[in-house]
Amino acid sequence: MSGIIRIKVEVSTNKVGSDDYNIVEFDRDEWNALTDAQREQYCREVMFEMIEWNWEETDAKD
Incomplete structure (x- = not known):
C-alpha cells in the first residue's frame, strides 16, 4: 500500500x-x-x- 500516512503528535502538561x-x-x-x-x-x-523549555543553574533549594 503506497501513499501518504498522517501521524498526529500530541503534547500536554498539567497546566490548563x-x-x-x-x-x-x-x-x-x-x-x-x-x-x-x-x-x-x-x-x-x-x-x-x-515546546519551549530552558534550564539554568540556581542556588534555590526547592
Missing part, C-alpha cells in the same frame, strides 16, 4: 490550555519500514519542536 498537537506526513512505505523505536524517536523530536 497546554494541550497541543501537530500533524506530520510520511510516505506510507517509509513509515512502515521504521521500527517502533524509530517511530517513537521521530515523534519525540516533533514534540520537542512544539
Whole structure:
C-alpha cells in the first residue's frame, strides 16, 4: 500500500490550555519500514519542536 500516512503528535502538561498537537506526513512505505523505536524517536523530536523549555543553574533549594 503506497501513499501518504498522517501521524498526529500530541503534547500536554498539567497546566490548563497546554494541550497541543501537530500533524506530520510520511510516505506510507517509509513509515512502515521504521521500527517502533524509530517511530517513537521521530515523534519525540516533533514534540520537542512544539515546546519551549530552558534550564539554568540556581542556588534555590526547592
